[in-house]
Amino acid sequence: MSVTAVAADQSVCAPLPVLGRDVTVPLVTGGEVTYAALDYAASTPALQRVWDDVAAYAPYYGSVHRGAGYLSQLSTDLFENSRAAVAEFLDCREADQVVFTRSTTDSLNLLAAALPAGCQVFVFETEHHASLLPWGNARVTYLDAPRTPGEAVTTLERALADRDPYGPALVCVTGASNVTGELWPVRELAAAAHAHGARIVLDAAQLAPHHPVSVRDLDVDWVAFSGHKLYAPFGSGVLAGRADWLREAEPYLAGGGASRKVARRADGGVDVEWHTTAARHEAGSPNVIGVYAIASACKALAEAGFDDLVARERYLVAKVREGLAGVPEVKVLSLFGDEAPRVGVISFVVRGWNSSHFAAALSAEYGIGVRDGLFCAHPLVRTLLGGDPQDVGECGAPDGGTTSLNAIRASFGAGTPDEHVDRFVRAVKELVRDGARWKYRTEDGRCVPDRG
Secondary structure, three states: HHHHHHHHHHOOOOOEEEEOOOOEEEEEEEOOOOOOOEEEEOOOOOOOHHHHHHHHHHHHOOOOOOOOOOOHHHHHHHHHHHHHHHHHHOOOOOOOEEEEEEEEHHHHHHHHHOOOOEEEEEEEEOOOOHHOOOOOOOEEEEOOOOOOOHHHHHHHHHHHHHHOOOOOOEEEOOOEOOOOOEEEEHHHHHHHHHHHHOOOEEEEOOOOOOOOOHHHHOOOHHHHHEHHOOOOOOEEEEEEEEOOHHHHHOOOOOOOEEEEEEEEOOOEEEEOOOOOHHHHHOOOHHHHHHHHHHHHHHHHHHEEEHHHHHHHHHHHHHHHHHHHOOOOOOOOOOOOOOOOEEEEEEEEEEOOOOOHHHHHHHHHHHOOEEEEEOOOOOHHHHHHHHOOOOOOOOOOHHHHHOOOOOOEEEEEOOOOHHHHHHHHHHHHHHHHHHHHOOOEEEEEEEEEEOOO
């Protein structure tokens, strides 16, 4: 659908206020420009609303679950109310637990540590490393990249039907690719998993900031996401879902908070009774400010209205894709094809350019922040670029602009103004047509302007 058609067909809302929207950065060619943050897939800017909420609470910061004083009681209430807010945001089932972690990576490693004995894990090669790598203690089946959503479902069904021995199994799947932005058929994959006696965990790191995520509607067993991709600062994440495997597993971290009762035995040892609630896997002093920031972001996105946010993002995606389609040297990466629905994540390569060189020029000459490389999804990017599985992605700017096995990613979301994507499309066209205006060199594996 064209930009004009999207704008006419959808109610396009204004971008949400975010921190850093007025930050200026120097250009290597002289002068300054307002920074265009197009690296949302790595970390989103914090919503102004979230920052204001955190600042208002900061003077009242206190210990959680451990103090009788007013500030400690206030902080404990805020921490547990944040848990309830996240559960509401995810439309969790009544018996589900919400466990606070450090990130999506931490959440999935926690779930990996809680797998029952003999559990088999099924994961597509298209996953981010956070969901591709934590399962080392289980028997893992890595599934080839599908080329349609339907193929993803049938590939999973075949793998689950053929598993031997038949026993506990877990499927891990992304909701939206951090490389292509394409939406995956989560509901259908969940149905396939359950039909074959398996459970499923959804990596929603790239989905939750862009679309509503309902644990009930998608019928997933767990969902994991990170605050830093959901317009919340600080290092906090969430693992939400079924309690049984988590309740039966040894605590992810042993220590205060996870233990309900500790007593010395007559033989000199120690007996421990662990909590059966989410606290079982939240040992230590929790990141109460980070947790509150996640809850604030959940409330802010829900109040803004996902229908409007999705409509605006669809408009921005159409703008970028229509602009890049006019540059023959640009190849946009995709698994499911041009018509596949996607969030605001677009990766591409430019014929005749090293991707790191191109990204460096976007930054130094236009004030545009994107990412280049393999995006912590090496097997997927190699598949999309037609590289050998053993190829190593390169950074830097080789002599003569030689291409390498890496790509460029532009990503955006609720805080992105039109001007940022317009400037990006214009910069791509100018760089392809005219080349870089500055010389670049490789320094510590990165392409940087040559100021010598």
